[in-house]
Amino acid sequence: MADDKKLTTRAEDFSAWYNELVLRSELADYSPVKGSMVIRPNGYGIWERMQRALDDMFKATGHENAYFPLFIPESFLKKEAQHVEGFAPECAVVTHGGGKKLEEPLVVRPTSETIIYHMFAKWTQSYRDLPILMNQWANVVRWEMRTRLFLRTLEFLWQEGHTAHATEAEAEEEARRMLGVYRTFMEEWMAMPVVTGQKTDSERFAGAVRTYSCEAMMQDRKALQAGTSHHLGQNFAKAFDLKFQNEEGEMAFAWNTSWGVSTRMVGGLVMTHGDDNGLRVPPKLAPIEVVIVPIFRKDEERDRVVGAAHKLRDELQAWTGRGATDRLRVKVDAREGMKPGAKYYEWELRGVPLRLELGPRDLDQQSVMSARRDTKEKAALPMADLAPQLAKLLETIQAQMFADAKARREAATIRGGLTYAQFRELMDGEGGFVYAGWNGDPAVEAQVKEETKATIRVIPDAEFRSPIAPTTCLVTGQPAKHEVLWAKAY
RNA sequence: CGGGGCGUAGCGUAGCCCGGUAUCGCGCCUGCUUUGGGAGCAGGAGGUCGCCGGUUCGAAUCCGGCCGCCCCGACCA
Numbered sequence: 001m002a003d004d005k006k007l008t009t010r011a012e013d014f015s016a017w018y019n020e021l022v023l024r025s026e027l028a029d030y031s032p033v034k035g036s037m038v039i040r041p042n043g044y045g046i047w048e049r050m051q052r053a054l055d056d057m058f059k060a061t062g063h064e065n066a067y068f069p070l071f072i073p074e075s076f077l078k079k080e081a082q083h084v085e086g087f088a089p090e091c092a093v094v095t096h097g098g099g100k101k102l103e104e105p106l107v108v109r110p111t112s113e114t115i116i117y118h119m120f121a122k123w124t125q126s127y128r129d130l131p132i133l134m135n136q137w138a139n140v141v142r143w144e145m146r147t148r149l150f151l152r153t154l155e156f157l158w159q160e161g162h163t164a165h166a167t168e169a170e171a172e173e174e175a176r177r178m179l180g181v182y183r184t185f186m187e188e189w190m191a192m193p194v195v196t197g198q199k200t201d202s203e204r205f206a207g208a209v210r211t212y213s214c215e216a217m218m219q220d221r222k223a224l225q226a227g228t229s230h231h232l233g234q235n236f237a238k239a240f241d242l243k244f245q246n247e248e249g250e251m252a253f254a255w256n257t258s259w260g261v262s263t264r265m266v267g268g269l270v271m272t273h274g275d276d277n278g279l280r281v282p283p284k285l286a287p288i289e290v291v292i293v294p295i296f297r298k299d300e301e302r303d304r305v306v307g308a309a310h311k312l313r314d315e316l317q318a319w320t321g322r323g324a325t326d327r328l329r330v331k332v333d334a335r336e337g338m339k340p341g342a343k344y345y346e347w348e349l350r351g352v353p354l355r356l357e358l359g360p361r362d363l364d365q366q367s368v369m370s371a372r373r374d375t376k377e378k379a380a381l382p383m384a385d386l387a388p389q390l391a392k393l394l395e396t397i398q399a400q401m402f403a404d405a406k407a408r409r410e411a412a413t414i415r416g417g418l419t420y421a422q423f424r425e426l427m428d429g430e431g432g433f434v435y436a437g438w439n440g441d442p443a444v445e446a447q448v449k450e451e452t453k454a455t456i457r458v459i460p461d462a463e464f465r466s467p468i469a470p471t472t473c474l475v476t477g478q479p480a481k482h483e484v485l486w487a488k489a490y
Numbered sequence: 491c492g493g494g495g496c497g498u499a500g501c502g503u504a505g506c507c508c509g510g511u512a513u514c515g516c517g518c519c520u521g522c523u524u525u526g527g528g529a530g531c532a533g534g535a536g537g538u539c540g541c542c543g544g545u546u547c548g549a550a551u552c553c554g555g556c557c558g559c560c561c562c563g564a565c566c567a
């Protein structure tokens with residue numbers, strides 16, 4: 001049936017569209033355990049590229065990788081009051097091992113602050129041991145009620161950075177720096193615009209003094225928290241006795257930060273860039289940037305065309321114009337018994353940014369037909385000196401995808417000028433980002449959440465705030481304490 | 491855990507009301523013809539009808555219980 005081949009459209013049912021896209025493009029599949037999923041090679045390939053880019057950025061900012069264990073003594077989690085309260089309900093707890101009941105239950109890490117600051121305490125005596133700048137790539141488990149592929153699963157992959165500093169100012173600088181790293185990554189690699197800012201108390205990480213986040217807008221106008229960075233103050237240092245002797249010879253508690261992004265970003269990528277034909281992967285994160293589809297009729301044509309396709313791939317891969325280690329990622333799809341059109345649809349579903357069609361006519365003219373995934377534009381390119389042309393085209397696509405996503409967000413963003421009644425109507429209908437004044441009262445925040453499902457995503461950083469700051473609170477009309485960003489969220 | 495929906499071949503489904511061991515499409519395998527936007531024809535493989543129990547000569551179908559999944563709510567990256 002022809003209809004089987006088409007995805008549910010975004011307009012019909014965004015949620016169904018997302019699920020179908022993830023399954024059919026083979027990013028992931030449901031596993032037998034409710035709420036957990038298998039990340040398939042297509043999805044893992046994107047995650048690997050995310051990891052590589054981020055890891056380079058972490059190293060460039062002075063961090064080192066380490067690995068801390070999966071199991072944490074239950075008592076550790078209880079040492080920081082807010083932290084236990086925040087995580088206890090969603091922890092998986094191991095009570096038996098080796099056929100016996102354990103003396104003390106082990107918690108499967110929902111995050112690693114406790115074990116890590118316990119170890120930092122062991123390794124730190126002097127201010128000379130600071131700062132400690134560490135990161136780990138790991139899996140974590142949070143027993144969620146409602147799950148969604150990539151966006152919320154029982155187990156997910158992430159990185160968690162953990163640092164210890166001698167001063168509060170240094171820790172604050174670190175938390176802000178890493179938020180900036182995330183923002184750069186999301187904009188430059190994911191082509192996903194974000195609003196950065198500080199979380200209100202109700203959305204703050206359990207155990208943090210301040211939480212900062214990057215908020216992106218999905219195509220259904222809902223917000224996705226894509227990365228967080230926490231200034232932990234001395235909360236964990238005090239709970240785990242993480243002390244050092246300062247230059248004056250006095251004992252002092254260290255200041256900590258933690259920051260993380262997860263495989264949730266893959267879901268964000270889908271919901272930012274996907275269209276009704278499938279996924280669109282920004283070139284910098286695409287495991288395959290260019291797919292070559294050979295076109296032939298007769299046997300002798302096949303040999304000639306497939307041969308030329310492989311030769312072209314080898315030439316493209318050999319090109320070092322982007323640097324010796326950043327080669328063009330090219331695949332030839334020479335499968336037989338499948339019509340070229342069918343291959344086009346498949347690679348479009350999977351989001352490969354650029355397709356090259358190579359047939360006898362192209363060979364005769366020493367050219368190749370290119371087709372962009374983002375705009376569907378086709379153009380004949382001369383075969384001579386093709387690699388730099390493709391590299392440039394890929395850059396254009398990357399930039400275009402970011403510009404489009406940003407324009408889409410701006411079109412769905414309202415700054416000021418709304419009454420609360422209008423706001424409620426908006427959130428009840430199409431939704432979007434709304435910048436408005438807030439009197440700073442958590443009760444108002446709770447009321448809005450109750451009435452509209454919308455929450456304060458962040459108190460935006462200066463550059464995102466409106467030119468003219470709102471003076472009154474959206475809900476109460478009282479003087480505004482902050483300008484905040486309201487939206488419904490994932 | 492509350493509300494709604496659904497479990498029949500790898501996927502999507504018909505059959506269920508009105509009992510007689512299973513329909514169709516996609517996919518898969520083989521062969522031939524095809525191949526510049528989702529190929530055609532012919533042949534073929536594949537099913538404990540979610541699980542357990544009951545009623546019956548006989549259960550996908552009727553009855554009871556259980557399990558699982560998806561969607562909507564309360565919690566969260």
